[in-house]
Amino acid sequence: MSKNAGSIRKWVLALLAGAAFIGHAYAAKDVVQVGDSVCTRCHDEGEAKPVLSIGQTRHGTMADKNAGTCTSCHGESPTHVSKPSDVTERPKPTVNFGPKSATPIDERNQVCLNCHQGGQRTHWQTGAHAAANLECTSCHKIHSSEDPVRDRQTQPDVCFSCHKEQRAQVMRPNHHPIPERKVVCVDCHNPHGSAGPKLMQRDSVVATCYTCHMEKRGPFVRSHQPVTEDCTICHTPHGSVNDNLLKQRAPFLCQQCHEPTSHQGTIASTGMVAATNRYTLGRGCLNCHTNIHGSNNPLDDTSNGRALQR
Structure with a gap:
């Protein structure tokens, strides 16, 4: 081999070595998270499930020290990073997510x-979703720049994927x-658990309803007991075929409690007594009892004065 050929060969080898070093240095560089180079040397946007969009x-966010890293969620995963020579398929990360994950749901949620x-x-831990073994990633998209469940325009659709009855209502x-997105599920419910019933945002149904319907709060001289106990005694909050979200139309709804004394038991009757009774005009209790949630009428007459608008 001539001296020129030997020099060229050395120069080419040095160039290749330099390129390999540069490529290794680039592959070892963190992309979106501190310490993610061990993962991003293989995982990129070309995968079926892109991971770099987490950036x-x-x-x-690299500037946020509390943002975590790949390994803080998926574990060190040594056998996934370096596949053992005696296996044909690369093992999964120590903690993996999704419906086919072998990691217990409690461990996934604890991450x-x-x-x-x-x-x-x-x-x-005491909420209905945890009791149903629902994992966080069933609702949240961690690696996606858009999390549908946190967007008011798409959040109800995420909830309706399980809550079919409420979708119909x-x-x-x-x-x-x-449906108009003026109200969404988290305005009333806390999906992560609540001290109140039905995952209410407040400690009771009425307290949650009062956050919007403040005019029903009172205090009133005459209070309607179901109003202070539970709004859902009379109302179906998600939707109804009756006006004002009522479970039944009056007088049938009212007669579930106000029966059978005085005129209250004859409103829905068919007969001469009901037809001539002045209280049954239109067969609607709200014709007279307009302030049904509470009244400041001082008259104390159980037959005529309760919740009247005067």
Whole structure:
């Protein structure tokens, strides 16, 4: 081999070595999270489930020391990073998510709770979703720049994927403006758990309803007991075929409690007594009892004065 050929060969080898070093250095560089180079050397946007889009979320902010890393969620996963020579298929990460995951659901959710425990998630362990073995990623998209369940325009659709009955109810003629997106599920419910019933945002149904319907709160001189006990005694909150979200139309709804004394038991009757009774005009209790949620009428007459508008 001539000296020129030997020099060229050395120069080419040095160039290749330099390129390999540069490529290795680039592959070892963190992309979106601190320490993610061990993962991003294989995982990129070319996969069926792109992972680098996490850089467009709060979990992928390098400046935030609390944002976590790949390994803080998926574990160190040594056998996944370096496949053992005696296996044909690369093992899954130590903690993996999704419907086919072999990781217990409690362990998957605990990964999230390690950072997100407290506040709105204080009651997660005693909530209905935890009792149903629902994992966080069933609702949330961690690696996606858009999390549908946190967007008011798409959130109800995420909830309706399980709550089919409520989807049907909001399509009834009278409903809370959920299809119009003026009200969404988390305005009333805390999906991460609550001290109140039905995952209410407040400690009771009435307290939650009062956050919007403050005029029904009172105090009144004459209070209607169901109003202070539970709004759902009379109303179907998601939707109804009756006006004002009522479970039944008057007088049938009222007669479930106000029966059979005085005129209250004859409103829905068919007979001469009901036809001539001045209280049964139109057979609607609200013709007279307009302030049904409460009244400041001082008259104390159980037959004529209760909840009248005067």
